Amino acid sequence: MAWYPGATRMELQPESDAQAAIRPTQFIVHSVVAPWDEKRIYAYWRDSTNLESHFGLDYDGSIGQYIGTETRADANAGANRRPDGTGAVSIETASNTSATDAWTSEQIEQLVRLGVWLHERHDIPLRICRSHSDPGFGYHSQFREWSTSGTACPGKARIRQFREVVFPGIVARAKGTNTPAPAPTAPKETGMKLTDQVPLPDWVPETWPEDKGLSDKKIAASVALGSGYGHVRRARENTEELLRQVEALRTEVAQLRAAVTKGA
Known part of the structure; x- marks a missing residue:
């Protein structure tokens, strides 16, 4: 199992030990459709469903990891684990209850860092997936095979950010080229932080x-x-x-x- 050093480890059991190993070839991003932090996402996976993602990301950029990235997680339907043993790494990100909001700058930064780590640790290629089984980076609604009932996740605003900011940021950071910090996606008031x-x-x-x-x-x-x-x-x-x-x-x-x- 592989654990991202930038995340707080919140290991799910028995899933972490009982589920099959995978060879990670994809990274798929989701919106959790709730304003939950990484602890609340963990509690939901633990207590309320038999599904789970590898990671959970709060608005403020804090991130939890629930299963090692070389173990199957069940958030991506047909991409969880394929017959050849390959599978996708998944992350649920805090959102509003209709998944219509944009990622915050803190979320974007953490997605970029995690994407770079996955590229370096698992050799996930620096490209957007061209098919449901093609190695690379993607978002949940990108292919029908990644959702059993169809989905709009992570939402139009975040899909645009993924293509225009997040994925280009991963590529630039991985290649060592300079990339500016992403602009904030929510207004800030004087004297107030987004985490307040x-x-x-x-x-x-x-x-x-x-x-x-x-x-x-x-x-x-x-x-x-x-x-x-x-x-x-x-x-x-x-x-x-x-x-x-x-x-x-x-x-x-x-x-x-x-x-x-x-x-x-």
Whole structure:
């Protein structure tokens, strides 16, 4: 088994020991269709399904590895393991619940680093896969054979990033040529990082499911700002308006208190 040194090892058992060996020839990227970090993705693979990916990637670039890259993982249907023993390495990446958001710059950087490592460690060729069995780099919806029921994963925005930013970045980094850091894909506010936790207002229902990562009434700023959570943005705007109204009322109360004191 091979373990990526840039990832936190979160080994799935019994899958890690029980599943067949593969010779990795492809790297396939996915969106998990949830704003989950690598720990939550691990818990989902462990407790809720008999499927799994090799890696999980959060918005902030933190990455977990669940199975060694020379062991089969079951996220890619016909690409998991072929009769000749070849197979694909897979990664699930945090996204919004409709898989319509773009990867953050931190996610892009980690995908590039991992892609370079896979090329160097397993000799995966620096090309986009030309068929479902062709060695190289690809994304989940690229070939019907990689999904039993069809899929749009990882979403149009990320497919464009894969072709225009991620894969060219892997090639440039692997060949030692200079490549600029990818531009941020979500707006940043002054004094706020994409990894900061944004508190949600008190009216958010307690019944929001835990698998949305919102049970603590906080959400990553990258999700709130860049992942289609319009209700979060509206809540923040409403909160700011209420604060302005409260401040105006405080001013009026102070003026009334001063007038009463003066009259007394």
